[in-house]
Amino acid sequence: MKRQLPFLLVFIFGAFMTIQYYVPHESSEFVYTFLLDWTMIIGIFALALGIWSLYHVSVDKIQHKKENWIYSYVTLFGLFIMVVFGFSYKVGDSWGMYPLFVIALMALLYCLIHASISRSKGFWLGLSGAALAVSFGVAFFDDSWKLAFMTSEGLKNTMFTNFADFVLTPILATMFALLAFFIASAAYRAFRARNVLASLLLIAAIIVMLRFNPYMPFGLPELVAETSSWLMNVPNLAAQRAIVIGIGLGIVATSLKVILGIERGYMGKG
């Protein structure tokens, strides 16, 4: 039963989703939306597991002093502090004792990490309790800010937005910008004329690059522009469409195998 039930569920919902595609009726749309909502709910629970996994891996790194273990503290404090910022917002003109609240929570996290890895568990748990008491005390008596778990007001917290806009976004943009350099190095390797086919690739690439180069010092011959368009619209598109047809059939075949229970690898039953 433990093995059969998941396959039965996959069959029922897989078959429903297949049929649903051909049924535009409102009732069919309702069930479809309802099922999609369920996947979101499952995703939220899975996120908790994911965060636990991240915490576990980071603490393990700290415990065994693996290479660059110190950055695991940055990961955990970064994760924790953004959660705290995202759930709190300023009410009055000043933040009052909010910095103390944040420091107490950071201390709590530090103590919990060490309670997980240290031999003197009791000591660190005691300190954790003290840090928790301080943070509770501050949250209870300080009226200049509030915690908001049910509304999105915390997302307007300047601490939260500043960290997101001026720290996270530039870092992510930097990572993305690296792509330009990697494309250059990959292109250098791909376009080496080692044999006839590679030479053809090189010539085609030069023509297309010339076509899209905005800094041509002289007018581009019409022939280059036409050849470039032909390369993109005929051989390139034909190859892409062939791959797309193959992918489409592959998706249908794999879906069929999953729905009919022939393909079971995704459940660890190969």
Next chain:
Amino acid sequence: MKVKMLLAVFLLLAICSNSYAQDTTAEGDTTAISVDSLRLPAPPGNLSGRDKPNDHGHAIILDWELSPDDGGGSNSVLRYDIYKWVPQLMLDINLVRDSIIIIQKIIRKTTDGIEEGSQADSMLKVFSKFSKDELFDIRNRLTDHIKAENEGLAEASKSYPENGAWLFIDKKPSGTKTFDHIGSKEFKSKGFVPDYADLYYRVDAVTITGAKASSEIFGPIQSSGQWYNTYRTPVVFSVFLFTILTVFYVMRAKQGADLYVRPLGGIEAVDDAIGRATEMGRPILYVLGLGSAADIATIASFTILGRVAKKVAEYQTELLVPTYDPIVMTVAQEVVKSAYLDAGRPDAYKEDTVHFVTQSQFAYVAAVNGIMLRELPATNVYMGKFFAESLILAETGALAGSIQISGTDEIAQIPFFIVACDYTLIGEELYAASAYLGKDPVLLGSLKAQDYAKAAIIILAVIGVIVAQFDFGHYYVDLFEVVN
């Protein structure tokens, strides 16, 4: 508190009813004032309508003949105004909808779009006296009220032409002969069009001076949802044929037929790559991509991960699987755990083998690149759905000196993988890999079906190229047309 709330609702309805009554009269008056028999355009003719086919309902298609003064005659028609007759009940419901919008604005502390002295402003003043909790309560009660009242719309619409009014829906420029009235299916929305209720329409030709001439009224007509989308018949037919083909070859495979599958270089290299990692004493990095567990590419990747993990467990090599999606992480953990169990090495399985990193694309890339440069894995396997991060990952892996095997169904990323990786599974090869790895005849059967389907598509495409040269070619093309 309840008394206060009820008073507020009654007050609101009283204010709004008056305002609406004035609005409706004003509409009629405008028409009356602008009627100038000398300048009236000829009305649009033969207004007809039909339920929009192959949809979820709540939509009507209107067609009419152009006014003789549209592009001809006095050539004075500027546009067409489309009106729908609605019962008084609908107008009352719209008032309640308006009040809900005002309540939402107060809750969100915004007064955007509310002009001073307007009807909305009057509502705002009434509702501003309530606390947030009371407003939530009023909003919920009003929503329930709308839901209940909607039940009576079909009955109320039978009272035409008594006890109702014409509502302006939309305008279309001159030269337009059709209009799709796509209503909302959400009863809370102001554009809601009830199914199975009598609907009446009229179209006015309007001149630049505002003079209007109405078409004959069309109705009653009802909208309804369909249980089958006929536009998708070619898809049903193709899927049905392909399913039969797949089942046929799976049955043949089960009966012991020898099915040849061409070798896949990338998959044959997996065993060698695992052996290399074992000899070098370095880990194997397996990246499942950015897809969710619902993506077919990710599902295929799970199967390959299972095979890789089994070999890894047999060779006692370390496996690293950083994941992007927590659901993918949970499934991958189960897959790897089962593989270790199958290999007879459940003790060697570590929970952290498969771990979650982040759901931010480039933060994930940074983390995986960090793993590549710190741990220096002997082999990197990229299987699944990849986007802009594909080249950053693959190039970093190449710089770290790892053997790299990749596979994705994202067309735009395939060239990047081909350039930076040693072996690449192109498109459908990713799905075929699981069957190829297992050598399971049942799975191989489906590959055969895919091959024959591809052959059929090639033949149909060639016929299409030939037939398209003739006048009757469009009949052939129409056979394959799918409208979304």
